[in-house]
Amino acid sequence: MDRPYGSGKQMMMGKSGNDGISRAGNQPAGWSRRRAGQWLALSLPAVLLAGCSVIPKPGTQGAPPPPKETAPQENVLPTDAGRHRVALLVPLSGPNAAVGQAIANATTMALLDTNAQSLRITTYDTGSGAAAAASKAVMDGNRLILGPLTADDVSVVAGVARPAKVPMITYSNDSAVADRDVFVLGQVPGQSIARVVGYAHSQGIKTVGAIVPTGTYGQRVSSALAEATRLQGIRLTAIETYDRGNTSAASAVRRVKAKGPIDALLIGDGARIALQAAPFAKGTRLLGTELWKGDSMLAKSPAMKGAWFAAISDDRLPRFEQSYRQRFGASPARIATLGYDSVLLTLNIARGWKPGTLFPTARLYDRDGFIGTDGVFRFNANGVAERALEVREVSGGTVVTVSRAPEKFAN
16 A cells, blocks of 8 residues: 655755755765665755765765856756666655655755755645656756656656656555556555565564455555565465454454454554454464554553564654654654665765666666665665564564664565
8 A cells, every 4th residue: 555645846955946946965874885786875964965985986976066057947857967867756745745845845855965966856746746847857868767766656667767768766654656667655555565574583583464445455465464474484374354344343353353263463454443353362362464563552452462463663853754754844754764775875876877867767677776864775676665674563662673673684
């Protein structure tokens, strides 16, 4: 399921402008190469990455400064052959505008934190139509698209961007939209299930049952659970579906338990449904998904005690949020970190990317991966971001980390 988030407006220091310009930089500060891989090194001080510098490779010279520009005409991007043109497609109007604005603010913050000058990021509003936003982005000469947010918009934008050979790094969490030129940066549900099932197996869990909602998300949870249990050698006894009503989930739990004893029960839904279903599990170990992340009610329920779920690490989040609040006077949407990391990723790749040429998508497949505010990630052969996740346990009125996210991939 792709979570709901939200024609060319531009962010400049977090405010809208008419020239379509955000000042941007040569190298992202604090990034370094580890083995063969490119790493987004986020030291994240009080102001993220401020005052850091990039160590140049031996025998190379710094990139020349971008050429000076004349004053831009309204709604016309200035000619700047020395900069990479990148489009950010997010909703700046409509019901998802607040989330889109948070993404746009985070991209601006990344440019400021890195003192970037080699990128021009222009923001296009998908709230009034993704196709129109994509068409304007391509017509303006952008060579890479960051966004959009939903799977439906990704399909629309791809139809416009693909003929122009403009790839996309989308914030969607729907792996089905990934393609050779569409990279999915959002957290895919199946990965959190694989992680928590792997941890459960290491703790002696041998049989698992599950309840999942009807619809696309439930189908994806079911497929991911079947694959994860197969790989771990865990017996999957039953998967029961339910409609999101007050009693349907509870009935599904009873049906699973009636089909035989289980060591653990996966509740493939958000915290609200988990809280409804948990009392009917009657002491069975509960497993959850990434949708449980950040819900304070879980820790307050005695029936949830001992439950495990996997999620991205929050270790770097407090400093990101502090810097965001200092700059924009509000707390960011949780997904805003994807906007920040997508800019750092682009700056990393831009080191060897000649302005005006096609974006080198092959460099996104580095097996050592990258480090961002949400931890280690890399793109698999299908173009989906694989993430290093931690496992958390509901325990003693709080939620604690019981298995930390790896700092690098084992390859």
